[in-house]
Structure formats: C-alpha cells, structure tokens
Amino acid sequence: MKSKTKFVCSECGYETRKWLGKCPACMQWNTFTEEAAKVTPGGISTAPLPKAIPLTEVSKESEERVKTGMQELDRVLGGGIVDGSLVLVGGDPGIGKSTLLLQICGILSQNIRILYVSGEESVKQIKLRAERLSINNENILMVSETNFENINRLIEEIKPQVVILDSIQTVYSEELTSAPGSVSQVREVTGQLMRIAKGQGITVFIVGHVTKEGAIAGPRVLEHMVDTVLYFEGERHQNYRILRAVKNRFGSTNEIGLFEMTQQGLKEVNNPSGLLLDSRAKDQSGSVIVASLEGTRPMLLEIQALVTPTSFGIARRMATGIDYNRLTMLLAVLEKKIGMQLFNHDAYVNVVGGIRIDEPACDLGVIASVAGSFKNMPVDPDIVVIGEVGLTGEVRQVNQVDKRIMEAKRLGFKKCLVPSGNKSSSVTNIDGIELLFAGTVEEALGFLF
Ligand code: TYD
Ligand code: MG
Numbered sequence: 001m002k003s004k005t006k007f008v009c010s011e012c013g014y015e016t017r018k019w020l021g022k023c024p025a026c027m028q029w030n031t032f033t034e035e036a037a038k039v040t041p042g043g044i045s046t047a048p049l050p051k052a053i054p055l056t057e058v059s060k061e062s063e064e065r066v067k068t069g070m071q072e073l074d075r076v077l078g079g080g081i082v083d084g085s086l087v088l089v090g091g092d093p094g095i096g097k098s099t100l101l102l103q104i105c106g107i108l109s110q111n112i113r114i115l116y117v118s119g120e121e122s123v124k125q126i127k128l129r130a131e132r133l134s135i136n137n138e139n140i141l142m143v144s145e146t147n148f149e150n151i152n153r154l155i156e157e158i159k160p161q162v163v164i165l166d167s168i169q170t171v172y173s174e175e176l177t178s179a180p181g182s183v184s185q186v187r188e189v190t191g192q193l194m195r196i197a198k199g200q201g202i203t204v205f206i207v208g209h210v211t212k213e214g215a216i217a218g219p220r221v222l223e224h225m226v227d228t229v230l231y232f233e234g235e236r237h238q239n240y241r242i243l244r245a246v247k248n249r250f251g252s253t254n255e256i257g258l259f260e261m262t263q264q265g266l267k268e269v270n271n272p273s274g275l276l277l278d279s280r281a282k283d284q285s286g287s288v289i290v291a292s293l294e295g296t297r298p299m300l301l302e303i304q305a306l307v308t309p310t311s312f313g314i315a316r317r318m319a320t321g322i323d324y325n326r327l328t329m330l331l332a333v334l335e336k337k338i339g340m341q342l343f344n345h346d347a348y349v350n351v352v353g354g355i356r357i358d359e360p361a362c363d364l365g366v367i368a369s370v371a372g373s374f375k376n377m378p379v380d381p382d383i384v385v386i387g388e389v390g391l392t393g394e395v396r397q398v399n400q401v402d403k404r405i406m407e408a409k410r411l412g413f414k415k416c417l418v419p420s421g422n423k424s425s426s427v428t429n430i431d432g433i434e435l436l437f438a439g440t441v442e443e444a445l446g447f448l449f
Pocket of ligand 1: 091092093094095096097098099100129132133261262263264265266
C-alpha cells in the first residue's frame with residue numbers, strides 16, 4: 001500500500017514520507033508542508049513506446065526559430081523562439097513581465113494564433129492594458145482561468161501555436177489537493193506544460209514571480225524542468241529593465257536585453273551605451289566610464305564614487321551594481337599599494353542606470369572613480385578605463401579588448417586606458433583613438449591624475 005501523503009519542503013522541493021523540522025537538502029527550518037501524494041497505479045505504462053534511433057541517423061536540422069522582431073528579446077533567446085520550447089519568465093512583481101508577454105503577443109499574433117491565460121487579471125483588465133500598448137488582434141485569445149484541467153482542454157480545442165500562462169503561481173491541478181503556488185502544484189503544472197510543449201510542438205511561456213529569497217517559488221524545481229529561464233530585472237524606480245537568460249538549452253546565457261519602460265510599454269534600447277551616458281555630468285570627480293562586455297555586446301557604463309571622511313565610528317562602504325566584496329578588495333589595494341588612507345573614509349560606489357556589472361574588467365574603473373573622488377580630481381571626460389585589478393596591484397589583461405575599444409571609439413571617446421598585457425598588433429592598429437597602456441594601478445592612476 002502506497003502512502004497517500006508526503007511532506008514537501010517549500011523552499012527546495014525536497015520530499016519525504018515523514019515530517020521533518022529541518023530540510024536535509026537546503027538546511028532550512030520549518031519548511032515542510034503535508035501534501036497529498038499522487039497515487040500512481042502500478043503495472044505497465046500505457047504510453048506509446050518511443051523508437052530509439054542510431055546517432056548516425058539523427059537529422060541535423062536545426063530547430064525552427066520564430067523571430068519576435070524585438071531584437072533585444074531575440075538576442076537573449078539565442079536568435080528567436082524555438083518551436084515547442086518551454087520558457088519561464090521570472091522577475092519581481094510589477095517589473096513588467098505581463099507587459100513584455102503582451103507585447104510579444106502583439107507581434108506574434110500577426111501570423112500566429114496565441115492563447116493568453118491569465119490567473120491574475122480579468123480579461124477586461126488585460127484589454128485595457130492592450131489598448132494602451134496599441135495591441136489588438138483576433139489571433140490573441142484571452143481567458144482568465146486558474147484550473148489547469150480547463151486550460152488543457154482549451155489548448156486542445158483552440159490548438160494555438162503559442163500559450164502564455166500568467167502566472168504559474170495562480171494555477172492549480174485538480175489532481176492535487178495542495179494550494180496553488182505550492183511546490184507540488186507548480187511542479188505538476190509545469191510538468192504537464194512540458195508534455196504539451198513537446199508533444200504538440202506548442203511554445204509555452206510561463207510567468208513566475210520571484211520570492212524574496214530571489215528564486216522563483218517552487219524554486220530550483222521549476223528552473224531545471226524548463227528549456228529556458230529568463231529573468232526580468234531592474235530597479236523599480238528606474239525605467240531600465242534588463243532581460244537576462246540564466247538558463248538556455250538553445251543559446252548562450254550571458255546575453256542581456258535592455259528595455260525602457262515607458263507610457264507606451266517596453267521600448268527596446270538598441271544603443272545602451274549612448275542612452276546610459278546621456279545624462280553624464282562631465283568634469284565631476286568620481287565619475288569614470290568603463291567598457292563592460294555583456295554577452296557579445298560591449299556596453300559603456302558610468303561608475304560613480306563618493307568618498308568622504310567618516311564622521312564617527314566605522315567607515316561605511318556601499319556598492320550598488322557591483323559586488324560588495326569586490327569593492328572592499330579594490331579599496332584594500334588602493335590603501336596598501338597606493339597608500340590612500342581610506343580606512344577613515346566612507347566610500348559609496350554606484351553603477352549608473354541600475355545596471356549590474358559582474359565583470360572584473362571594470363575593476364580599474366572602480367579604482368579610478370574612488371581615487372578621483374578621494375583626491376577630488378575629475379578624470380579626462382574623453383577617456384574609457386579598461387582593466388582587471390589583482391591583489392598585488394597589477395592591472396591584468398581582459399578578453400576581447402578590441403571590441404571594447406571600438407565601442408569607445410563609436411561613441412566618440414578619444415582615449416582608452418588598457419592593460420599592458422593586452423598590447424598586440426590588432427589593438428594598436430585601431431586608429432582614431434589614443435591608447436594608454438598600464439601594467440599596475442600606480443601607473444594607471446599616473447595617467448589619470
Ligand atoms: P506588469 O507587466 O503588470 O508587471 P508584472 O507582470 O511583472 O507584475 O507591469 C507593471 C508596471 O508597469 C506597472 O507598475 C505599470 C507599468 N507600466 C508602464 O509604465 N507602462 C505601460 O505601458 C504598462 C503596460 C505598464
Ligand atoms: Mg503580471
């Protein structure tokens with residue numbers, strides 16, 4: 001006799017027969033909830049047996065892709081939407097997921113039939129939003145429904161090429177007794193959608209809200225089931241939105257897409273460097289331009305630092321858009337190798353535009369902005385600073401430096417400070433821009449101040 005209930009960790013989806021106080025998988029306390037187990041009848045499966053084919057006979061045809069026409073989205077997807085794929089779009093509530101998907105519907109509906117299932121908004125509410133976005137097409141079929149069995153029947157009846165489910169946390173399957181949004185429901189519905197996507201070649205977009213811990217509820221469970229996971233992020237009070245692929249079975253995961261939220265919905269940002277540098281205050285100390293590489297695209301970003309004497313107690317450090325630990329490491333390099341007395345100074349560093357940088361190639365720019373604010377000296381507004389910084393104060397070479405220099409040149413910068421290690425003929429042959437080569441932080445600061 002099979003057990004009829006099981007206990008599922010609401011954080012990581014770990015399952016046990018007995019209740020536990022602490023989850024052995026993710027070490028969280030009090031996360032187990034009781035859920036009815038789905039009883040699978042024993043015996044032989046009735047599903048049709050697939051045929052195994054020799055590798056030599058597998059066709060090499062690449063998967064069909066549908067371009068959405070939004071370049072920023074197509075890039076993140078790896079060149080367009082793959083037929084029959086399951087795509088999860090995650091992000092904080094209110095960031096713009098429903099808006100993005102409705103806009104995708106607007107484009108695709110010109111020649112594709114779409115079923116838009118919302119468990120969050122009424123059809124009327126979506127209509128209002130669609131009107132604001134100037135989207136109106138009979139190929140978009142709207143339904144407000146949360147019962148998965150009904151959704152499944154609708155898909156069979158309508159036979160759409162694309163299904164949008166907004167959001168996974170609101171949908172439930174009758175086969176399970178647990179509440180919508182619980183790990184078993186989210187997993188069950190996603191599993192069913194995967195079957196629909198693969199079995200009928202329908203592309204399915206699932207919206208997933210992110211919990212405060214930063215993972216999509218029913219967290220990792222969901223991410224490993226789908227083909228593509230896209231995160232939509234950005235500061236709520238700023239207008240930029242970044243679409244990032246964190247998993248992609250059909251493409252690279254380091255591409256990002258940039259959008260701006262406007263009154264008419266999301267607008268693509270095709271020239272991010274230009275836009276992000278638009279409001280730059282030149283000749284201000286603490287402002288430095290760096291060249292970061294996001295996927296295949298170089299992007300010029302402004303780093304700002306403010307260094308002030310600590311009035312009492314321990315010096316404060318704040319990092320927005322760069323890693324906090326990386327900042328403290330760079331401050332330590334300045335202190336030890338340059339002799340800059342930062343221990344009694346507060347240091348605030350910010351990447352303008354709400355963009356997050358994970359690239360060490362921006363280290364030297366951070367160092368330059370902190371040093372500039374400390375000395376109260378602006379750097380030349382026509383220079384872009386490129387280089388990784390090591391613990392001994394050496395400036396280390398970065399990859400694809402020519403791409404970064406070309407972007408600086410395209411935006412009208414006159415000089416680039418680059419690591420000595422990157423000196424090669426392909427770099428020195430770029431005309432129209434002066435290159436300054438630095439091997440150490442000391443040398444680099446010598447060029448700048
Ligand atoms: P929404 O797509 O509802 O977010 P999510 O589905 O991720 O919860 O977008 C929410 C915000 O976007 C909302 O605060 C209003 C804003 N917005 C605009 O600024 N312009 C627009 O054209 C639209 C449709 C929304
Ligand atoms: Mg929404």
